[in-house]
Amino acid sequence: MEILLVTILLVVTLVLLIGEWIAIDLVAIGLMVALMTTGLLKPAQAVAGFANPAVITVGAMFLLSQGMVRTGAVGFLGRRLIGLVRGRVRLALLVVLGIVVLASAFINNTPVVVLFIPVILSMGCQLGVSPSKFLIPISYASILGGTCTLIGTSTNIIVSDLSNQFGYGRLGMFELTQVGLPLAIAGLALILIAAPRWLPDVTNATCELENQPKRRYLAEMVVPRGSRLVGVNPCTELAAKYPGIEVLELIRYTHIFHPCRDRVAIAPDDLLLVKGTPNDLTHILQGKDVDLPPAEKGLSFSGPNETLVVELIIPPQSELLGQRIGETDLARDEDLHVVAIERSGLHYTEKQIKDIRLRIGDILLVWCRADRIDKFRGRTDWIVVEDVHQEIVHQRKAPLAGAIFGAMVVVASAGLADIMAAALGAVFLMVLTGCLPLKEAYRALQSHVLLLIVATIALGTAMTDSGASRYYAELFLGLLQGWSPAMILGGILLLTSVCTNVMSNNATAVLLLPIAISAAQGLGVNPKPFIMAVLFGASACFATPIGYQTNLLVYGPGGYRFSDYLKLGIPLCLLVIVGATLLIPIFWPL
Secondary structure (H helix, E strand, O other), rough: OHHHHHHHHHHHHHHHHHOOOOOOHHHHHHHHHHHHHHHOOHHHHHHHHHHHHHHHHHHHHHHHHHHHHHOOOHHHHHHHHHHHOOOOHHHHHHHHHHHHHHOOOOOHHHHHHHHHHHHHHHHHHHOOOOHOOHHHHHHHHHHHHOOOOOOOOHHHHHHHHHHHHHHOOOOOOOOHHHHHHHHHHHHHHHHHHHHHOOOOOOOOOOOOOOOOOOEEEEEEEOOOOOOOOOOOOOOOOOHHHHHOOOEEEEEEEEEEEEEOOOOOOOOOOOOEEEEHHHHHHHHHHHHHOOOHHHHOOOOOOOOOOOOEEEEEEEEOOOOOOOOOOHHHHHHOOOOEEEEEEEEEEEEEHHHHHHHHHHOOOOOOEEEEEHHHHHHHHHOOOOOOEOOOOOOOOOOHHHHHHHHHHHHHHHHHHOOOOHHHHHHHHHHHHHHHOOOHHHHHHHEEEEHHHHHHHHHHHHHHHHHHHOOOOHHHHHHHHOOOOOHHHHHHHHHHHHHHHHHHOOOOOOHHHHHHHHHHHHHHHHHHOOOOOHHHHHHHHHOOOOOOOOOHHHHHHHHHHHHOHHHHHHHHHHHHHHHHHHHHHHHHHHHOOO
């Protein structure tokens, strides 16, 4: 009966996490309540995860990562190295990926990707290359880098702590490097070869603002009924008629088409997202072939009330997540007007957008007065897409932040202190020295992630205590009966990779680790390789945009489709599965 109850809770949890109908925080709290009310766990057991060292360490790493990003310790190096590529696209991709892998090996990879999105978009303007060739690669590179050290990702820390709880010891700071580094190098090689060929070439919607006499502007134009543009190809024929106008997107109802990628002709009431100089935009408006939508009637392309149209991306740490746009500070700001919102290839305007709750990766198309744009830079609630030079405060503290972080790594690696104690000590020093203000520290603490970890730890405990993990391990072994331990190890890697592409990698690791250990015990082999299989499999989340939050974060800015992740993601998943299956038994014998 207990196994059935645990199974029902597991299935319901998975459905809610994948469907995202309810906030992750509520799913986590509801799961803990369900475990207590059904009697599967005592109240103290259900909330024991709050005192789990892994949860405390993960929370501390969120704060340390924010301190490193805020002081510019990562961004300064990134911009300097990118300046050395001198227009060579392949070298630029190599340099960017190398920086992202190195940074993600030591700090949380989400802020690394957030930092590099505006850098990539600006670099695309400078090099004349589509940022869609770079954005998925930096997300994948950050995931690969996270498997190289213990602190590279929260999943590693959780698996290390669970391994210790099961009696197999914690993982060393660089114990993963012997497998993670070869996989990262092989993965980067695959990305460098395949990304420029397989990923789409989508026009960059916005470029860095520059004080040039012929600045180009973004604007939405509506095609009225009876327009001469009806039936025209927006990529070729419209460009021939209005040479200075570049059509970036065609919006029909809520669907977004990329004119030079999708075969589409202009129809009445279509919205065109275009870019051009003030003269070009004025010329096409005077031709009566298009008009400004009602929401954009206040746009001005010159004079004292000159307005700019920019895009704001909503990152994972934004306080706006879950809020309706009409209730946010953006809607109440007199210097800014939200024109539209783009979400995973869908476009919402006017009355629709007021009730939309913001999610990670949403792109807000807004216009504001040119002399007030600085007001919106340097905020953690959004990324100003065209603004590569985000204001990073207290850059003079970057060496100090780097020294504190480096000391933490050394202390934890040398075994002078537990990783949790070292991380908390580093957070204390960063706040004390002003590298990270206390207010920003609280905002950087991703409570929904921590709550999910606590809840899945409780569910993992219930699976172990009820015998569900052993039951499913025996069921799994029954399917693979007659296979060698090495092949079953590969099967665990494959199973973990499939699960992590549709749900949280932390949840995947916590739920599958007891099953993997039970499977190893059933085979009579060393469980440590199976623990490592879950760790590396849980990070093989390349095949879907929902597999990891950095994948979702680059979805909108890159103009990607779901299938774009499959093109490069499936080969990368297979590379990690096959590579880890071969390498793990070498360093952790079965």
